[in-house]
Amino acid sequence: MSVQIQKSYEPKAGVGTLYLVSTPIGNLEDMTYRAVRILKEVDCIAAEDTRQTRKLLTHFEIQTRLVSYHEHNKMASGPELIRLIGEGRSIALVSDAGMPAISDPGYDLAKLAAEADIPVVPIPGANAALSALIVSGLPTERFLFVGFLPREKKKLKDELERISHIQATLLFYESPHRVMKTLEVMAEVWEDGPIAIARELTKRHEEIVRGSISECLELFRTKEALGEFCIAVDRSNAGERADAEAESWWTELSIEEHVARYERESGDRKEAMKRAAADRGVSRRDIYNALIP
Known part of the structure; x- marks a missing residue:
């Protein structure tokens, strides 16, 4: 494999650009001026959920053509989008909320573009995991985004055991009906330690719960879980604790x-x-x- 150098602000003649455009995770005021401009200027917008994205475009009076790109059509849609960019058209990729290519099929399109020597340009913006991290009160100098955990309990337990030695603040996405189950398995696999659970980030009912795993587990036994969650767990001393236990x-x-x-x-x-x-x-x-x- 040869080294590839991308000059984002020196467009290649006859070739378009793939823009990865961040969208709000809740509060529409988090949309950046640059994101609005790019979405108006590109030839088309590829969206994970066109119905959801259309609401955003209507709010900002963006009339750019909208096409569908998601997990179930990426094998057919991806190469076609790359062909269009190769012919000189620029395309913006957006996810339902936040930064595309994080826990969604945008990664595959970015990979295809890079392999085709097509410029891939980030348009930064809101991100739930990083937002949860900075308000968690947990260490931020080293962190690992894990994303969504397996649904089946044995696989969930195996995954938590696999990453148990990592010395960092670990970040997870979780749905409301699975928060209790995830906390229960964390309490079973890991020793008790600091945790922060953020829900509905940037929205009206934004809430941050801070405590230990056991304390938060006890709280959610009586507290209704609503909204989308991001869980941050302080595992910065995990290796030291494991070594001490081993010794x-x-x-x-x-x-x-x-x-x-x-x-x-x-x-x-x-x-x-x-x-x-x-x-x-x-x-x-x-x-x-x-x-x-």
């Missing part, structure tokens, strides 16, 4: 059980006694004396 696995064992465990692994009792002594911060003689009947 102290033997604390509930007797000295005999501790040595026996290492002996089964190594097949050497003297080596097992040495390792047990190192774990407990004592001499090998102390371990030997403790094992004398």
